[in-house]
Amino acid sequence: MLSFPRHFPYLLAASVLLVWSQAQARTDHRFFIDQYRGPAQCIGCHSTAFSNTPAISLKDIHHSVHYRFESKLPDNYQHNEAGAVVEYATSGLLWKMCGLPSTVPQFNWLSNIKDLPETQHVDKPSGCGTCHAGIGLKPYTALGQSKPAASEDNNIDCLVCHALNYDRKYFTATLFGQPELDAKGQPIILSVPRINGVLNWSVYTDAARTVGSTNASTCLRCHADLSDSKVPADDHHYGSCQRGVVFAADQDVHASAGMSCSKCHDAGQHKMKRPLNNDLSAHDVVIDHQMCTDCHGQNPHDFETYNEHAGFVSCTACHARTEKTAAIRDFAVVVPPDPNNPLSIYSVGISDATPDYKVSFAWFDGSVGPENKPRGARGDGKSRIYPYKPVGMNLPRDADGNVIPPRWDSFFKTGNMMDALAQGRNEYAALWTPEIGAKYGLPPVPGEFDHFAASESGFSISHGITRKNAYKCASCHNPAGVMDFEKLGYSEEKSESLENLLGLPPVGDLNGDGKIDAFDLLIFQNYWHGNQDAMLKALKNNQ
Structure with missing residues (x-):
């Protein structure tokens, strides 16, 4: 039988x-899936290739940037004040004074900020670990290890990237009815309940049944947040997928076409690819050309003049349009919690979005200087003009101007920035050694707080792509155009020539301001681009 x-x-x-x-x-x-049992259950099937998915291993995930949170920067990428190349063993989120929060994730990893007694989970978790592809434990790279321990097979959250319906919660791990503590005596916070050392993955069974390929909504779980305070990307964004993404159907032509992020960024084996930009931190695969050309080719325009510009103007300079920005974060300003929201926390000041905010432009040759300033120059044969969103931060510093990293969970709970700075400085001092500083590029331990001072940088713009509203000739080549040619290295005489390159348009006063100028030409150009197929056909028929 x-x-x-x-x-x-x-x-x-x-x-x-x-x-x-x-x-x-x-x-x-x-x-x-009758009951979800964690990543081992996923790999039980997916270690074998299927028609629509390649074979994978947990090793692939452990060595991806979403798990490692660090990588080595490309050769000849980073330069110091003197212009000399600076090489570090590794770069990335773990071992750096991280951009927007200006702190070190090593001691801002994961903590419980606020909790409601009626829930069994942590209601307000905080820290860099909330966007890690693990369940809450630090990766092996945070411990300076070159490979993961066997126990890290369970520190992988497949659902955060692959489940359509997933509400990731955090829980305080317990031992014999008491909070389980880490080496520093702090409660261990995990996204999977752990009782007496046993993980209960089954709480996510319903979510696990919705897994599949990644899509934009799964990526945006992390990439649409501007900072740990979860400022809505709709109101404040940087035009970059790193923080506050602009990837929605009404803002990006690729999103409106239903494209997923992986269409451009998937490099296989759970690795992501991205082009060189000035704010490159950690990566899996970096390509040395504009990713746009992988699909659109080197000459994507019907108008040959545009194709000629592609040799020295990046695609994003014309096609990446953003209308809002968080221009500055002010660490000296304490914003109190909303009294009507029991989970509201203290935050720092952040400027309002401004619809008329303009991007800036700079030459970029694929390398950066201090504070991520793009390097490059007109006529060097390798630079293109790229768009940037200037970002400012009013940062806490010691008497010599060195930035002091705060301990954010302390500030979020109390609103006392001075206490948060003292705690952060002490944590940093315990972490830093001359060897670690040299290996990862971490500056020495700062002194005590002395003053706040502004710091300016610029973030690359890679999303918010538009065809219809892309810049046209008259967007740049008029006296009030979007580009400052002198700042781009052109002489005063050449800049004036470029601004008036188009001359007065023979199209009349189209905007009704009583003048015939480049703005009228821009209106005509917009009309031309919106109707060019029909107009070209009409011209061809009349030849």
Whole structure:
């Protein structure tokens, strides 16, 4: 008599469903998962390649930038004040004074900021670990290790990137009914309940049944947040997927076409690719050309003059349009919690979004100087003009101007920036050694707080891509154009020539301001681009 495994009916149904759905974007996992048991369950199937997914391993994930949170920068990328190349063993979120929060994730990893007694989970978690592809424990790289321990196989959260319906919660781990403490005596916070050392993955069974390929909504779980205080990206953004992404159907032509992030960024084996930019921190694969050309080619325009510009003007300079920005974060300003929101916390000041805020432009040759300033120059044969969003921060400093990293969980709870700075400085002093400083490029331990002082930088703009509203000739080549040619290295005489290159348009006063100028030409150009197919056809018929 034939005998079958007890799961045979489920396996049979799943096999039928898999065959049916091979051509589908997502495979229905409801018949595969009776109860979620963590990453080992996922890898049990996905160590084998399917028609729509390659074979993977937990090692692939452990060595991805979303887990490592660090990588080595490209050769000849970073330069010091004297212009000399600076090489560090590694770069990335773990071992740096991280941009917007201006602190070190090593001691701002994951903590409980606020909790409501009626819930069993942590209601207000905080820290860099909330966007790590693990369940809350630091990766092996944070410990200075070159490879993960066997126990890290369970420190992978497949659902945060792959589950459509996933509300990641955090829980205080317990031992014999008491909070489980780390080496510093702090409660351990994990996204999976852990009781007496046993992880209960089953709380996410419903979420696990919705897994599939990543899409924009899963990526935006982390990349749409501007900072730990979760400022809405709709109101404040940097035009970059790093923080406050502009990837929505009404803001980006690729999003409106239904493209997923992985269409451009997937490099295989759970690795992501991205082009060189000035704010490169950690990466899997860096490509040395504009990613746009991978799909659109080197000459994507019908108008040859535009194609000629592509040799020295980046695609994003014309096509990446953003209308809002968080221009400055002011650490000297304490914003109190909303009294009507029990989970509201203290935050620092942040400027309002301004619809008329303009991007700046600079030459970029693929390398950076101090504070991520793009390097490059007109006529060097390798630079292009790229757009940037200037970003300012009013930072706490010692008497010599060195930045002091705060301990953010302290500030979020109390609003006392001075206490947060004292705690952060002490944590930093315990972390820093001359060897670590040299290896990772961490500056020496700062002195005590003395003053706040502004720091300016610029973030690259890579999303918010538009075709219809892209800059036209008259957007730049008029006296009130978007580019400052003198700042780009052109002489005063050449700048004036470029500004008046188009001359007075023979199109009349189209905007009704009583003048015939470059703005009228811009109106005509916009009309031309919106109707160029019909106009070109009409011209061809009249030849």
